[in-house]
């Protein structure tokens with residue numbers, strides 16, 4: 733059995749974290765049995781060490797190192813793996829179902845830079861999404877998240893990340909749209925019609941995009957203007973994409 737370690741939110745489905753969603757999509761796609769164990773932010777380092785994760789998986793913008801989720805523990809092999817990309821590689825290597833490869837045709841080498849370029853396109857979302865993300869967490873995680881972000885970004889308070897005026901906010905939101913549109917052009921090159929980057933079956937690149945979209949949907953809510961915007965952008969490409977990913981959204 734595989735255990736997936738994830739950070740809980742106060743939402744009904746609990747799962748919200750973009751990086752952990754990448755892994756959950758992988759597990760659901762490969763139809764591997766697993767269960768989720770919830771870990772609050774301040775407990776991630778201790779839990780990781782307990783599981784035998786040897787080193788931190790993140791270097792922060794201020795240079796500090798941090799342990800992160802997702803982590804998986806696979807009791808079938810006695811292995812713990814941190815970092816969503818490394819977990820995806822581990823899952824393909826350990827459970828190589830030829831019809832369910834996260835990196836079909838050995839594409840890890842080209843999907844890794846895809847994910848980095850996508851994240852770069854989406855960089856403008858950070859200042860908009862991090863402050864409200866905090867409201868979705870349980871109190872211990874919220875306190876810890878807010879305090880560490882204030883430190884990392886050298887702020888007086890978390891809300892200082894937000895644009896100062898409505899006009900500034902609009903400009904920043906337009907940059908998020910622009911970032912997704914750049915990525916939409918990559919998807920449009922697939923002549924098999926999608927909804928995914930390689931056609932009807934998803935792969936790592938799709939789970940990366942899906943993780944971001946899930947994050948936005950969780951933080952702002954399905955009824956929000958933000959989410960309605962996203963679904964309308966790029967001629968409804970993301971609306972179709974989200975429908976396509978739905979069957980991999982089980983939280984167990």
Ligand SMILES: N[C@@H](CCC(=O)N[C@@H](CS)C(=O)NCC(=O)O)C(=O)O
Pocket residue numbers: 739749750751752776789790798799800801802814815816817
């Ligand atoms: N490169 C890592 C990044 C993981 C990551 O940043 N996870 C966040 C949750 S979305 C985390 O655990 N952050 C802990 C922290 O910031 O202290 C991956 O893809 O797994």
